[in-house]
Amino acid sequence: MSLWDLFIVSILAYLLGNFSSAYILGKLIKKKDIRDFGSSNAGATNALRVFGKEIGAIALISDILKGIFAVSIAGYIWGEQVKSIAAIFVVIGHNWPILLGFKGGKGIATSLGVIALLHWPTILISVIIGILIIARTRYVSLGSIVAAMLTPIIGLLTNRPFDKNFFLMTLILSIMAIFQHRDNVKRLIRGEEHKLGKKIDKE
Secondary structure (H helix, E strand, O other): OOHHHHHHHHHHHHHHHOOOHHHHHHHHHHOOOHHHOOOOOOOHHHHHHHHOHHHHHHHHHHHHHHHHHHHHHHHHHHOHHHHHHHHHHHHHHHHOOHHHOOOOOOOHHHHHHHHHHHOHHHHHHHHHHHHHHHHHHOOHHHHHHHHHHHHHHHHHHHOOOOOHHHHHHHHHHHHHHHHHOHHHHHHHHHOOOOOOOOOOOOO
16 A cells, blocks of 8 residues: 555545535525534534434434445555545544535544444444433533543454554544534533534524
């Protein structure tokens, strides 16, 4: 695997990550930029709050599939060794898309997709933990943050034999997810975070 191949994989995965269903659906259906409302985030959770369940669900599924598709294509063309690279860069593309002025999402759904493809038991346990926290607290951000923090540890314990590339990938994705939730952390501390089910004014 040459450096040129790695560069191509990284660029293609990044550009695929730029595809933002929350932004596109908001523009096409609601004639609004999702980033002008709610948390100013072009992700599924903000789409749910701002545009409703249908668009939110489509955005969630699209973001998951985007991650799966990027890693699958990279693996099919270049082999197993590039899957972790594609996984990282598709999430970078989702979080900081050049086509949207580097204002994207937080990477949770796309990370879910890539990890599910590479080792589904890891993400299954993480998702269950996240859902339990969300169900108990009604804070999607809190469930996402805790699940992201625990994912590398869960992967370390469940993915045997030890896979260094997988562990480093989950660690990088975890760090990016927590970084993207930094404003949520501040609102959680201040008691100002929006709970699940609270609709954001679209006007």
